[in-house]
Each structure stands twice: as structure tokens, then as C-alpha cells.
Amino acid sequence: xxxxxxxxxxxxxxxxxxxxxxxxxxxxxxxxxxxxxxxxxxxxxxxxxxxxxxxxxxxxxxxxxxxxxxxxxxxxxxxxxxxxxxxxxxxxxxxxxxxxxxxxxxxxxxxxxxxxxxxxxxxxxxxxxxxxxxxxxxxxxxxxxxxxxxxxxxxxxxxxxxxxxxxxxxxxxxxxxxxxxxxxxxxx
Numbered sequence: 001x002x003x004x005x006x007x008x009x010x011x012x013x014x015x016x017x018x019x020x021x022x023x024x025x026x027x028x029x030x031x032x033x034x035x036x037x038x039x040x041x042x043x044x045x046x047x048x049x050x051x052x053x054x055x056x057x058x059x060x061x062x063x064x065x066x067x068x069x070x071x072x073x074x075x076x077x078x079x080x081x082x083x084x085x086x087x088x089x090x091x092x093x094x095x096x097x098x099x100x101x102x103x104x105x106x107x108x109x110x111x112x113x114x115x116x117x118x119x120x121x122x123x124x125x126x127x128x129x130x131x132x133x134x135x136x137x138x139x140x141x142x143x144x145x146x147x148x149x150x151x152x153x154x155x156x157x158x159x160x161x162x163x164x165x166x167x168x169x170x171x172x173x174x175x176x177x178x179x180x181x182x183x184x185x186x187x188x
Contacts, residue, residue, distance in 0.1 A: 008037045015055040021062035028065055050100060060093040152178055 012018045012034075022032060029044035039058055041050040052058045154160055158172040 006034070006037070008039075009034050012039065012055050012058065017059045018055055021059045024062050025065065030065070048104075050097070057096070060089075061097070063090075064093060064097060149182060152182070
């Protein structure tokens with residue numbers, strides 16, 4: 001991944017720890033992409049698993065994903081300024097990661113809850129239509145009924161297409177007859 005076209009990418013390119021972190025992430029099956037002023041790290045299944053807003057966050061994510069390499073990888077990536085005590089830093093990184101995952105999980109839960117509500121409303125509409133018959137289906141907003149109404153209005157309305165006076169008169173009478181029945185169905 002070429003780095004350096006935006007200030008954020010330039011910051012990442014200037015940090016020597018990033019190259020080893022990105023290399024390790026690629027070896028582990030992750031992919032990365034810079035979007036706006038953050039680096040998005042994707043798991044092998046394509047799901048976004050981290051949003052890193054600084055070089056330190058990229059390095060921290062790589063460390064969390066590399067317990068087998070442990071201290072050796074950490075030492076190889078630590079060419080920058082001195083870090084706070086290791087345990088505290090690891091815990092802070094873990095907290096940040098868990099908060100990110102929590103926000104993602106809450107968003108997914110809300111989306112599934114919204115989908116469930118929509119499905120429940122659809123089921124309730126179908127139950128109402130089944131119990132009350134075709135007239136209730138028309139009132140409940142049956143999409144087939146609405147499509148049929150639009151078709152009849154479009155095809156039979158006297159103003160729908162240029163025609164001779166005789167054709168317009170015939171369309172007008174037929175439209176009035178059919179539309180009166182539709183109105184009765186709507187009211188029942």
C-alpha cells in the first residue's frame with residue numbers, strides 16, 4: 001500500500017514502526033485501507049475490525065493481533081519515542097479496542113432490531129389482510145392493489161394519451177365506471 005498522498009498517510013510513512021506492523025498484519029490475513037484521516041483494518045472475512053487514527057493505534061492493533069510473536073515483535077516495532085509502562089499501555093489499547101467493538105456491536109444490534117420491527121409490521125399487515133379479506137388488503141396498502149390502481153388510472157384515463165374525441169369519450173365512460181367500483185372497494 002503506497003503511503004504519502006495525504007498528511008495522515010505521510011505521518012504513517014514517516015513512522016518506521018508502521019512498515020513492520022503492516023507487514024505483520026498482511027501476513028496474518030488482514031487488509032488495510034486509508035479513508036479520510038484514519039486507517040481501516042479489515043479481517044480476512046472482509047469485516048472492518050479496527051479504525052486507527054494514528055500510527056500508535058496501528059502499532060497497538062498489530063501488537064494485539066500478534067501474541068505469538070510477543071516481545072520480539074514489540075521490540076522490532078518500537079523504534080519511536082519511549083512508551084509508558086507496558087502493562088498500562090496494553091490495557092489502554094485493549095480498552096480502546098473493546099470500546100470500538102462495543103460500538104460496532106450496538107450498531108449491528110440496532111440494525112437487526114429495526115429489521116425485526118419492519119418484518120413484524122409486514123406480518124401484522126398480512127394477518128389483517130387474511131382475516132378481513134380483499135377490501136382490507138386494499139386499505140392495508142397491498143402493493144399489488146396499488147399497482148393495479150395506477151395501471152387502470154394510467155391506461156383508462158381520458159387524458160392519458162392523445163386520441164380522437166370518440167376514443168376520449170369511450171375512455172372517459174369506461175374510466176368512470178371502473179373507478180366508481182374501485183372507490184366502493186376503497187370505502188368497504
